[in-house]
Amino acid sequence: MRDDVAAIIQHDCTEHAQLPSLVAALPDEGALWELMSAYNWDDGFAVPLAVVSHPRCDRALALRLFWELDDTARTHYEDEETAVRELYASDAERDPDSFRTLLAYCTTLVDRLRQQSFPTGENRFDTGYFNLENPTLTERQRTIRAIRTKRAQKQFEDVFLRPVP
Template sequence: MDPVVERIVHHESDEHDELPERVAALVDETQLWELMSAYSWDDGFDVPLAVVRHPRCDRALALRLYWELDDAAQIHHSDEDHALCENYTVEATYQPRQFETLVAYCTALVDGLRAEAFPIGRNSYDTGFFGLDDPALTDRQRTLRTARTKRAQAEYEDGFIRPVTGAS
């Protein structure tokens, strides 16, 4: 593991406030990917918020955060006015600063994907939608993927479902 990433992942409890600055010091999207692969979501949303605000957070990582690593942003996308309050009632009531960070993370991620604001980087992520020209797909897989994509387009903007093949 990259030593800078490891220092963030395995931080001491008294270093928690320094973590966003450490994330900001990461130099590329592959370090951000590695960080989020090893991150414990029990540590809160300060690090994920710093990651989605990082200028090198690429679209593949943003999609992975949305679809795979945590469902808070999906909950937020479903009902941006009320869903997080309903699903995170304890945090909203008893931990308002942590809840504000959660909302900021979800908003930055959802708005960034919606606006297609995250750059294409070296990371790749297959959302399971589109990609119909992939020669590795069988005819059956292509048919299923076409149907899944069509259903997803009724609920999501393309920025949420279009896969990313990173630049090399």
């Protein structure tokens, strides 16, 4: 693991306020990918918010966060007004600052994906949708993927479904 990523992962609880600036200092999308691959989501949403706010956070990592690493942003996408607030009601009451950070993470991730403002970088991520021309897929896999894509399009905009091959 890179030293700069390890410093964030192994942070001291007293240094929690410094985490966003440590994330901001990461040099590229590979470091951000490595960070989120090792991140303990029980540590809150300050680091994920810093990652999705980072100018080098690429579309592949953003999609991976949305589909694979945490379902909070998907919950927010489905019902931006109330779903996350209801899901985290006790957290919102007990620790309003942490809840605001969580909401900022969800909003930033969903809005930036929707606006297509994440750059294409070195990372790759297969959402499991589209990409029907992938030569590694069998005909059966293409058929299943096409059906899954059509179903998902009823619930999600294409920008959330298109992989970064």
